[in-house]
Amino acid sequence: MTWHVRAVGLPYGEDPGDWWIDESGEMHDEPIADADDLPGEFVLPGLADAHAHPAIGADGVTPLAWAKQQTADWGDIGVCLIRDVGSPGGVTLDITPTAGSPLYVSAGRFLAPAGRYFPELLVEPVEVEELTAAAVAEVDKGATWVKVIADFPNFEAGTGPEPNYPLDVIAAMIEAVHAKGARVAAHCTIDNVDALVAAGIDSIEHGSGLTEDVISDMAARGTAWTPTLSAMTALRDSPDTPAAIRDRIRESCERLGDLLPTAVMLGVPVLAGTDTYGPISKEVALLAELGLTPTQALAAASVWPRQYLGVTGRADIVTYAHDPREDPSQLDNPTAVVVDGVRRR
Numbered sequence: 001m002t003w004h005v006r007a008v009g010l011p012y013g014e015d016p017g018d019w020w021i022d023e024s025g026e027m028h029d030e031p032i033a034d035a036d037d038l039p040g041e042f043v044l045p046g047l048a049d050a051h052a053h054p055a056i057g058a059d060g061v062t063p064l065a066w067a068k069q070q071t072a073d074w075g076d077i078g079v080c081l082i083r084d085v086g087s088p089g090g091v092t093l094d095i096t097p098t099a100g101s102p103l104y105v106s107a108g109r110f111l112a113p114a115g116r117y118f119p120e121l122l123v124e125p126v127e128v129e130e131l132t133a134a135a136v137a138e139v140d141k142g143a144t145w146v147k148v149i150a151d152f153p154n155f156e157a158g159t160g161p162e163p164n165y166p167l168d169v170i171a172a173m174i175e176a177v178h179a180k181g182a183r184v185a186a187h188c189t190i191d192n193v194d195a196l197v198a199a200g201i202d203s204i205e206h207g208s209g210l211t212e213d214v215i216s217d218m219a220a221r222g223t224a225w226t227p228t229l230s231a232m233t234a235l236r237d238s239p240d241t242p243a244a245i246r247d248r249i250r251e252s253c254e255r256l257g258d259l260l261p262t263a264v265m266l267g268v269p270v271l272a273g274t275d276t277y278g279p280i281s282k283e284v285a286l287l288a289e290l291g292l293t294p295t296q297a298l299a300a301a302s303v304w305p306r307q308y309l310g311v312t313g314r315a316d317i318v319t320y321a322h323d324p325r326e327d328p329s330q331l332d333n334p335t336a337v338v339v340d341g342v343r344r345r
């Protein structure tokens with residue numbers, strides 16, 4: 001199946017043009033015979049959510065037997081690529097993609113020691129001496145990423161985030177995972193992020209301890225950053241969050257507003273990720289609020305993650321009646337959606 005649309009090419013385009021899209025998703029400006037016409041004035045090669053948890057409920061702590069309903073919704077609004085960054089017990093590794101389903105890049109189970117992550121989600125804790133073997137086991141089961149919880153607060157003691165594993169242990173795990181051709185994402189909210197980046201971590205999730213120096217190092221190494229602003233601002237604005245933590249998050253948000261444009265300028269792959277606080281339109285709006293241009297914010301939820309995760313060979317097409325760069329809420333109401341060559345809308 002091939003497609004034709006007369007539209008402005010997103011995220012960078014200015015003027016409408018005619019586009020023909022082949023089975024592999026490649027956009028051509030030369031006609032392809034018998035292409036099916038798609039409606040819409042703006043066209044994007046698929047949305048992407050680079051930090052999501054298909055196996056966790058919207059409350060952030062209830063494990064689901066990987067949420068078919070949620071993923072159906074993702075496909076319907078044109079989220080064609082989802083990086084799962086951790087699931088209880090690694091259930092997302094059992095996802096069997098069906099025709100027209102988003103592409104899942106799965107990390108398997110959360111890697112954290114007992115008592116050092118949300119207990120509802122940590123069905124199999126991983127102690128310090130088990131880290132490398134546990135990470136490699138997830139890769140052997142099909143994970144192309146693994147997710148290490150590099151730090152976490154101690155809720156019982158009421159203390160802030162502390163490292164979960166010694167740095168040399170994380171470094172050895174990264175080396176073993178890389179040797180198997182997979183990559184490592186780290187939940188990281190404190191200032192040991194410089195050492196994690198130096199140890200070769202592939203993507204920093206959250207990253208509230210980042211500084212301009214670390215951002216420069218990430219740019220040099222090609223380390224990605226998924227700031228998950230939807231999660232951060234939800235916690236900041238929740239009346240259930242203790243006042244001291246709310247203040248800390250407010251400060252972080254202000255700093256991120258300086259760091260995000262710098263990261264993009266230096267070439268750090270900045271990726272939009274909703275965590276458990278979708279939809280993706282909200283994350284795009286927040287990225288723009290915190291200093292990215294509307295075009296960059298949309299690229300962070302589409303072409304940048306596709307490129308960073310090496311996605312090719314899929315006809316993922318979403319069209320819109322109005323420009324989502326002017327109003328990110330347009331992303332919730334696409335005109336036409338094709339996921340991996342299957343028309344969903």
Ligand SMILES: [Zn+2]
Pocket residue numbers: 051052053085275276
């Ligand atoms: Zn997460």
